[in-house]
Amino acid sequence: MSNRRILSLWFPRLGAERAIRREPHLDRTPFALVREVGNAQVLASLSPRASAAGLSRGQPLRDAHAVCADLVTRTEVAHRDAAFLGALHRWAGKFSPWVAPEPPEALVIDLTGCAHLFGGEAALVAQVETDCADLGLSVRAGIADTLGAAWALARHAGGGAGSHRSGDAIDQEARATRSRAVKRRHWERGGAAPTAPAPTADAASRIATVGQTHGALAPLPVAALRLPAETVEALARLGLRRIGDLSGQPRAALARRFGTGLVHRLDQALGSAPEPVSPAPPTDRFAVRMTLPDPIGLEDDVTAALDRMLPQLCARLERAGRGVRTLRLEAHRTDQSMEWRHVSLARPAHRADRLRPLLQVKAAEIDAGFGIDMLRLEAIRHEPVHARSTVGHLDAGRAVSDRLRAGAGLDDLVGRLGARLGLEAITRVHPAESHVPEKSALILAAAWSEPARSWPRRASRPLVLWRPEPLGGAEALDGSVAPARLRWRGRDLAVVHAAGPERIAPEWWLDDPDWRTGLRDYWRIDTDAGERLWVFFAHGAALSPGWFCHGRFA
Numbered sequence: 001m002s003n004r005r006i007l008s009l010w011f012p013r014l015g016a017e018r019a020i021r022r023e024p025h026l027d028r029t030p031f032a033l034v035r036e037v038g039n040a041q042v043l044a045s046l047s048p049r050a051s052a053a054g055l056s057r058g059q060p061l062r063d064a065h066a067v068c069a070d071l072v073t074r075t076e077v078a079h080r081d082a083a084f085l086g087a088l089h090r091w092a093g094k095f096s097p098w099v100a101p102e103p104p105e106a107l108v109i110d111l112t113g114c115a116h117l118f119g120g121e122a123a124l125v126a127q128v129e130t131d132c133a134d135l136g137l138s139v140r141a142g143i144a145d146t147l148g149a150a151w152a153l154a155r156h157a158g159g160g161a162g163s164h165r166s167g168d169a170i171d172q173e174a175r176a177t178r179s180r181a182v183k184r185r186h187w188e189r190g191g192a193a194p195t196a197p198a199p200t201a202d203a204a205s206r207i208a209t210v211g212q213t214h215g216a217l218a219p220l221p222v223a224a225l226r227l228p229a230e231t232v233e234a235l236a237r238l239g240l241r242r243i244g245d246l247s248g249q250p251r252a253a254l255a256r257r258f259g260t261g262l263v264h265r266l267d268q269a270l271g272s273a274p275e276p277v278s279p280a281p282p283t284d285r286f287a288v289r290m291t292l293p294d295p296i297g298l299e300d301d302v303t304a305a306l307d308r309m310l311p312q313l314c315a316r317l318e319r320a321g322r323g324v325r326t327l328r329l330e331a332h333r334t335d336q337s338m339e340w341r342h343v344s345l346a347r348p349a350h351r352a353d354r355l356r357p358l359l360q361v362k363a364a365e366i367d368a369g370f371g372i373d374m375l376r377l378e379a380i381r382h383e384p385v386h387a388r389s390t391v392g393h394l395d396a397g398r399a400v401s402d403r404l405r406a407g408a409g410l411d412d413l414v415g416r417l418g419a420r421l422g423l424e425a426i427t428r429v430h431p432a433e434s435h436v437p438e439k440s441a442l443i444l445a446a447a448w449s450e451p452a453r454s455w456p457r458r459a460s461r462p463l464v465l466w467r468p469e470p471l472g473g474a475e476a477l478d479g480s481v482a483p484a485r486l487r488w489r490g491r492d493l494a495v496v497h498a499a500g501p502e503r504i505a506p507e508w509w510l511d512d513p514d515w516r517t518g519l520r521d522y523w524r525i526d527t528d529a530g531e532r533l534w535v536f537f538a539h540g541a542a543l544s545p546g547w548f549c550h551g552r553f554a
Helices: 014-022 024-028 048-052 061-067 078-092 121-134 147-156 175-181 213-217 229-237 243-247 251-258 260-270 299-320 352-363 396-405 408-421
Strands: 006-010 031-037 040-046 072-075 099-102 106-110 140-144 287-296 322-333 338-349 372-384 427-431 441-445 464-470 485-488 491-504 520-527 532-538 547-552
Touching: 006 121, 006 147, 014 024, 014 031, 014 040, 014 078, 031 048, 040 048, 040 061, 078 099, 078 106, 106 147, 121 140, 140 147, 147 213, 147 260, 213 243, 213 260, 229 251, 243 260, 251 260, 287 299, 299 322, 299 352, 299 372, 322 352, 338 352, 338 372, 338 408
Parallel strands: 031 072
Antiparallel strands: 006 106, 006 140, 031 040, 099 106, 287 372, 322 338, 322 372, 427 441, 464 547, 485 491, 491 520, 520 532, 532 547
16 A cells, blocks of 8 residues: 555536636526537536535436526536636645646645645645635545545545345245345345444545545445446446445456456555556646726726736746737726737737737727726737847847848737737738649738748749639630630630640549649730730530630739
8 A cells, every 4th residue: 555645626516616706696596507418408517506406417407497497507618617627726736736637627636745734634624625615616525545535535425325225126026035035134135234334424534544445435335436327237236335345246256247447446446556646737827917996997097007017927928938829908897897808919929019019909999887997917828939149239230130031020010910900811822732723822821820931933823813714706726726816704805925835734633623624725815905814725625615714914
């Protein structure tokens, strides 16, 4: 048995209580979060009032409304619950540096060598419950030598293992079996042996003494071993309802009948099989806020507050070697409402002079309402930024030129345009690996792509392309000779100059409907009307004259 001590924290109402923190009035009525499962809606998380009304998790919503007519529901937002669990992950770091999340609503903490700092394990659990009560959260804690035992104590300590009766009526059994059933001891019919202690619901029952894991787990139901529901039901039919009932059974028979998963979970809980705690470091968060003594409503006041907050945020980013990519400005109003704006950059940066102009644009869009009493800046997306050496006055001009040459000026321009139009609206063209004219270039967002270093040398292409339009009046029978006259868009045009042909074949490995006409011979022609067109002869066109116009040169 190892000397580890594991703390398991289970938040059984995490989603509902997170929503109540945002909307406190929901605590005055039965409330639940709803999740889509197939074509039905089921209850995902319940408030204490909803549980007191007789509702349960996984219950269909229509049945829940039949039981509790005044039930209030909201749709479950998984990513918000995950973000809230991440915040609790950071809070749990005060008890131990070895914290691992257990989605969707639990944390695992390795307390080895840390409990004495809080006055012992009982005092530590009391501190956890006090902190969670201040946050408005329900929590169940369990401490044991193994992760599986702590998990079981946090969720099942203080509860029973169910009735010893299987649920079948006695008159369903054979007559001879009925005569012997009365003589059987009740624990042989699936009940608990009289020597098993009755579990208590106090906090002490959820802390297993060092080296006493087996005794702490014995009275708990077999579901505490993290077994599938079908395995728990199969064990219950055999009268094996408590973990203590499994300990005395032949392991080979259990593995043969229920698989090795049951034996493995039992070994993990008792410490015979290793189950390490893999801590995940909490994500870096960079945020600053300013609480104002009096509400403000002028744009100049908001800008003055940003001038105080932004240097602090940039200093934290610079020390961590990070640059903000998306920044969120939150304005909390006196009526408990909040309005936010996002600012995105083409390149990550931690310099205040690059962020301030973008924030100033967004600050002008915020509606102050009855007044703003708190402002908050948070870097919701950040990336590593390589350190750069500073230069003196002699090299300042050269550094500015190098910076502009490197594209920093273009990045600032993209950021300012994106603040008004959206970064998705700022695009650039990149070469593509295709000889087909329509696929020779890619349109990418300028903020998330680098400028093209070079373009492949190809024959001249028109600036404007459209779907091929049939041409009439062309006398040439094939693409080896350019037509002398043609009719395009209702006009008869005479060809004064022609250059070509350029043969382009379709991509045979793709079935492109626009290229089912086969090989094309392209010509660049000048007409007497001043039009410079890009036309081609399709060798596989069966139901057309064969000549088409594909684009126009500038």
